[in-house]
Amino acid sequence: MDKRRLVYPRSWMLVCLTCLVLLAIGVIGLEKPLAAEGEPLPAFEPGQVMVKLRPEGRAQADEVAARHGATVIEDLTSGWYLLAVPNGQEQAAIVDLLRDELVSAAELNYRIISFMGLGLRSSHLESFPTFRLQPDQLTGGAQLASAANDPQFPAQWNLIRIRVASQYLDEPSAWDYTTGGSNIIIAILGTGIDRNHPDLKDKLLPGYDFVNKDDDPSEDGMGFGTMQAGIAAAISNNHLGVAGASWGARILPVKVLDSKTGGNYATVIKGINYAVDQKANIINMSFSGYDSNYQALQEAINYAVSRGALPIASVGEKGAEPELRTPYPAALNGVLGVTATDRNDVRLPSSGHGPFVDVAAPGEDIIGTYCENDYRGYATGYGSEFAAPQVSGVAALIWSMNPTLKATEVARIIKESARDLGPSGPGEDYDYGLVDAMAGVMKTPHYLEVNRPxxxxxxxxxxxxxxxxxxxxxxxxxxxxxxxxxxxxxxxxxxxxxxxxxxxxxxxxxxxxxxxxxxxxxxxxxxxxxxxxxxxxxxxxxxYNRPCPVRVYVPWIGYNQRNKNR
CATH class of the missing domain: 2.60.40.10 (Immunoglobulins)
Known part of the structure; x- marks a missing residue:
């Protein structure tokens, strides 16, 4: 979708701090709010602004900042810098910086948040119940398909609904043709990923933590990034836990959200650039910011697409806001925006909708890997944050069918193969419709490659x-x-x-x-x-190690001829 119509004119009025109403999540029967009671998250990072310098000014970043009473915190690449300014003077600093001939753009460092819908329900690894279909649930002479031997696979209704897997042997699915190649990398930008979860640990690449600024992104206090990773690409067919949409794809952990699932545009920009530089094919972002000043974020997305990566983002949970607002990065050009549906293929009441939606995926009772501190197990989630990783897994399957595809081609196949859920044509609730992995795989030109000439x-x-x-x-x-x-x-x-x-x-x-x-x-x-x-x-x-015998023809000389020669 061309989302340029979503660009809004800038206003340099003073930005008021907005109190975000956070949805509490239920973890093992306890309420765990995303922020302390009475402690609203700010709309932007206090004491910080992002500025873009013209090419001729980038060698003088420190001097430019100093002229305006600011200091450079870090280089965000592509000419963007994060500056420290006096608290409460952020908007005034932007106005002042924009007067500098070496400055081409300046923005507040807006906050982003991940609302986890109606929350998570979790269970310990050793006690998570095993779901199995009973004989009376089978119809006619159909047989239960053994697409994956993971104990919870029969409960992963969402994989069957989007035709990643099939319930019966006579029903085709994407997994019949590919379960995903290990050449595909899915970057999970989120709260980090637990490196010791048995259903993930052998698929994780090193990654980075941009919150704590170290190379250990395994601290996942909310379990949110761990769950996204399992939905997209858990170790599958291993007689343990759940199956991921892609069995083969590797996972790149990129921590950009803190323990309250909060972050900011600058951290996300660094995460996107890092994922691209680590050769990620797919960048999953299950979070949203809600301010229309997004030039720096759009340029990071442009960089990702230009380098062959496909950004996929949830459209957020409108129920978490007093009124529906445009979610970023889902609404940016080049990003595949994903909303969530229930078991009846109807958009979840809490899930975002609007012209920023590209496709839908299931978002109700989605089972995934989960962790919290030393606890490891599985959980069920609700919301578009759990729908987006399924689309990332489907993208990995399509790319496995043809690794020569461009990111824009993979996005086009996902959209054009989706099952329309509206009365006729694209609509704002679902746009192209419910993602259909089987149709996407069949629509992809098969790239056949073998290992011997x-x-x-x-x-x-x-x-x-x-x-x-x-x-x-x-x-x-x-x-x-x-x-x-x-x-x-x-x-x-x-x-x-x-x-x-x-x-x-x-x-x-x-x-x-x-x-x-x-x-x-x-x-x-x-x-x-x-x-x-x-x-x-x-x-x-x-x-062979011997030549064939050489047969020499000798003409036969008869008795009469021999007598004549005497």
Whole structure:
């Protein structure tokens, strides 16, 4: 969606501190408010402003700041700097800075917040109940699909609703074609991610903590970032806990929110830039700011998109505000804005809606990994903050089908393949509709890539070495490809169903005895309707350790001819 119509004119009136009404979250039966009672979060960071210097002024940042009674806190990159100014003088400092010919823009460092809908319900790792469908819940002769063996998978209704997974064997789903490649990185910008959660720890990249300014983003006092990570890409099919939308995607923890799930534009900008520089494909942001002065944030998004990353953001919870306001970064150009729906595909009453919505995803009773201090387990959540990570997981599946896609192409596929929930065409409640992973995967041109350019077999004694070759399709599963051979002496197995998917190519029994050499071809073919490359041909040769006998023709000389020669 082109969201330029959401740009509002700036006003340099004094900004009043706005008291944000925070939703309490229920954790293990206790109320845990996001801020102390009677302690409203400020609308912007006191004593801070963000300023953009023209190229010729960037080497003089300290001098420019000093001329206006400010000091440089840090370089936010791309010409933006975070400055310290006297408390209560933020707006006056901006007016003063904008008079400087070396300054091209100046903004307040606005706060962002993540409202966790109606809250979290959690349970300990060892005591979380196991959900299983009973025989009387099966209809007709259908069989329960074993898409994932995680104990809580049958309760993850949302994955079935958006066709990431299927409930019955005769129902196709995205996981039939790909469960996600490890080449895709999802950056989770949030409260940090618990490094020791057993359903996450083997998938986590190092990451960074921009709140405490260190390289340990594992402190997640709210458990919020940990939950987002599990929804998007928990370790799956491991007989433990939950399944992530993408089994293969790796997770980059980027802590930009504090223990009250609060942060600011400057911290988010640093987090976005860091995620891009760490080669993240997808940047998940389940939080919102509500002020329309967002040039610095938009430029960070522009940088992400220009470097091939796809920003995805929740549209927030309108129930947490006295009136509906435009959420950022969801409303920015280049960001995929996600609202939340219930089990009936109806927008949650508390979830944001408006022209900033691109797609919807389930946001009711969403199960994910969870932690709080030394406690590790799982929780169910409610709201668009839990819908956005599902879309991030779906984006990872689409990118696994074709890792050569641009971020804008992945976003287009997600939107165009969504199931319309409105009466006709896009609407402000759902815009393109409910994300549909299966339709998105089928709409993606399949990029077929294998790990070998040729096959070379040789005879050693009475053995053929190597005995076989393993051909690996890195990104997709068995239904997407097949290998055939052009000679009887060369045979290929059926593809394995996992990702990466493999085929074994070997010599047909009996063909190990021969002489000289034989040649043939193995054709690796995509079975998808839309493909980038339909067939890859691998040349195969089998060399024996002895030459074939040379037959010499000697003309036969008969008895009469021999007598004549005497």
């Amino acid at each position: 040729f096959l070379h077999f040789g005879q050693a004694g009475n053995m053929i070495q190597p005995s076989q070759y393993t051909i690996t399709n890195t990104y997709t599963s068995a239904p997407t490809w097949v290998v055939t051979t052009t000679a009887d002496w060369l045979m290929a197995s059926q593809p394995t169903v996992n990702v990466p998917s493999t085929v074994t190519i070997s010599i047909t029994p009996g063909a190990e005895h021969g002489c000289d050499s034989r040649s043939a071809q193995a054709h690796v073919t995509s079975l998808m309707e839309q493909t980038v490359t339909k067939t890859i041909t691998l040349n195969a040769i089998l060399r």
